[in-house]
Amino acid sequence: MFSTFEPYRIKAVEPIPLTTRDNRQKYLEEVAFNPNRLKANQVTIDFLTDSGSNALSCKQWSAMMQADESYAGADSFYTFESTVKAITGFPFIVPVHQGRAAEKILFKVLLSEAEVAYSNGFFDTTREHILQNKIKAINIDTETESRDFKGNIDCRKLEEMLSKEDQKVGVVVMTITNGERGGLPVSISNIKEASAICRKHNVFFYADACRFAENTWFVKTREKGFMDKTPSQIALEMFNEFDGCIISAKKDGLCNIGGIFATRQREVYEKFSEECILAEGHITYGGLAGRDLEAIAVGLTEALDEHYLQHRIEMVQEFGRMLEFNGATILEPGGHAIFIDAEKALSHIPRNQHPAWALTCALYVEGGIRAYEYGNLKFGYKDENGKEAFLHRELVRLAIPRRVYTMSHLKYVAEVFGKIMQNASNVRGLTIIRFPSFLGLFEIEMKEV
Numbered sequence: 001m002f003s004t005f006e007p008y009r010i011k012a013v014e015p016i017p018l019t020t021r022d023n024r025q026k027y028l029e030e031v032a033f034n035p036n037r038l039k040a041n042q043v044t045i046d047f048l049t050d051s052g053s054n055a056l057s058c059k060q061w062s063a064m065m066q067a068d069e070s071y072a073g074a075d076s077f078y079t080f081e082s083t084v085k086a087i088t089g090f091p092f093i094v095p096v097h098q099g100r101a102a103e104k105i106l107f108k109v110l111l112s113e114a115e116v117a118y119s120n121g122f123f124d125t126t127r128e129h130i131l132q133n134k135i136k137a138i139n140i141d142t143e144t145e146s147r148d149f150k151g152n153i154d155c156r157k158l159e160e161m162l163s164k165e166d167q168k169v170g171v172v173v174m175t176i177t178n179g180e181r182g183g184l185p186v187s188i189s190n191i192k193e194a195s196a197i198c199r200k201h202n203v204f205f206y207a208d209a210c211r212f213a214e215n216t217w218f219v220k221t222r223e224k225g226f227m228d229k230t231p232s233q234i235a236l237e238m239f240n241e242f243d244g245c246i247i248s249a250k251k252d253g254l255c256n257i258g259g260i261f262a263t264r265q266r267e268v269y270e271k272f273s274e275e276c277i278l279a280e281g282h283i284t285y286g287g288l289a290g291r292d293l294e295a296i297a298v299g300l301t302e303a304l305d306e307h308y309l310q311h312r313i314e315m316v317q318e319f320g321r322m323l324e325f326n327g328a329t330i331l332e333p334g335g336h337a338i339f340i341d342a343e344k345a346l347s348h349i350p351r352n353q354h355p356a357w358a359l360t361c362a363l364y365v366e367g368g369i370r371a372y373e374y375g376n377l378k379f380g381y382k383d384e385n386g387k388e389a390f391l392h393r394e395l396v397r398l399a400i401p402r403r404v405y406t407m408s409h410l411k412y413v414a415e416v417f418g419k420i421m422q423n424a425s426n427v428r429g430l431t432i433i434r435f436p437s438f439l440g441l442f443e444i445e446m447k448e449v
């Protein structure tokens with residue numbers, strides 16, 4: 001087998017910021033040990049998120065030059081609409097400025113009389129938008145039997161929850177891939193089973209399909225009966241099971257901004273459109289410029305390219321192996337990120353001194369790498385009674401922007417991690433100085449103990 005390589009060559013280059021260790025130490029102190037508050041030009045490799053951080057292709061740039069910026073009925077809208085229709089099979093398509101705008105409107109429209117919503121793993125803004133409608137948002141456990149599709153929902157549990165007479169279920173949301181479970185995939189057979197259960201109980205079944213293209217590659221390579229199907233065929237078969245979906249174009253749209261709402265339910269579409277005009281803009285632009293609609297149409301198509309997907313998924317898996325080789329304990333790799341177990345890496349730091357946060361600081365000081373804490377600061381360190389408790393695993397997420405970095409960058413990151421491991425006991429724990437309740441992780445201030 002040959003090494004996997006980027007199925008593209010570079011036409012425009014962007015220098016990345018190079019800094020010294022001393023400078024990084026100073027920058028980190030200036031932002032009170034919160035890497036999320038650094039300026040991007042102080043960061044060499046930015047793995048904060050895979051959202052909106054994608055590189056555009058030459059086809060996207062040229063489509064953008066030809067965009068139609070008319071207020072209503074622009075050509076660019078029809079290009080966007082026909083592409084999304086072809087990929088999803090849904091007849092009603094509305095652009096919005098990003099994924100969360102679609103959530104906000106959809107749940108307002110959908111959940112007027114409901115009491116609870118279920119998911120295989122709600123994304124944080126998705127959960128929050130459901131809660132704002134005074135509706136409970138509950139994650140159902142993932143299936144334990146499936147080795148290859150750990151993003152699957154437990155259908156027995158789902159059936160049990162929907163059979164309860166005492167509460168009205170508003171919607172079941174399948175997150176694909178399952179971002180809250182490490183970006184692990186969901187199988188088509190699981191989606192079909194969940195779909196049948198929702199239909200039987202007359203409950204809306206929507207997809208949060210931000211990383212749907214990455215999911216098709218796992219289906220093609222792991223699920224029986226899909227080997228000979230194209231990613232586009234798999235995507236269509238998947239969307240066919242749903243009433244509709246929301247998509248953030250900042251992930252598998254291969255764009256920097258944008259979102260999509262798509263549905264086969266005329267009544268939902270009509271209500272959604274009214275709200276969209278108020279909140280986002282006319283339904284043929286939805287808060288986006290014509291050039292954004294063009295970039296999304298090309299991006300969605302490119303995201304379903306087999307060579308692109310094969311490289312994308314193999315790159316993430318290979319990155320996981322490189323980190324393990326350098327001493328990391330990681331979660332099973334999904335499609336967009338690697339999650340490192342910080343308690344294994346920094347076993348001398350107790351949970352109340354935030355080992356995952358300490359590792360993000362060490363990655364920055366040692367190598368100019370920015371990562372994201374996925375532990376008791378992100379998920380909350382209080383128990384049900386508001387008492388301090390550290391119940392969550394301490395993970396660090398390294399999210400890989402699409403088409404931005406090469407294998408050499410990933411190799412460098414793995415080496416930096418290896419270097420940290422050699423002197424792991426030097427990494428210090430941290431305590432909180434200030435933790436604003438909302439937007440915590442972007443504003444929090446810490447100090448070393």
Ligand SMILES: *Cc1c(COP(=O)(O)O)cnc(C)c1O
Pocket residue numbers: 051098099100101123125126175176179208210248249250251258259
């Ligand atoms: C990013 C994301 C969203 C929200 O999309 P934005 O474009 O960031 O508003 C919703 N759900 C999932 C699963 C996501 O990954």
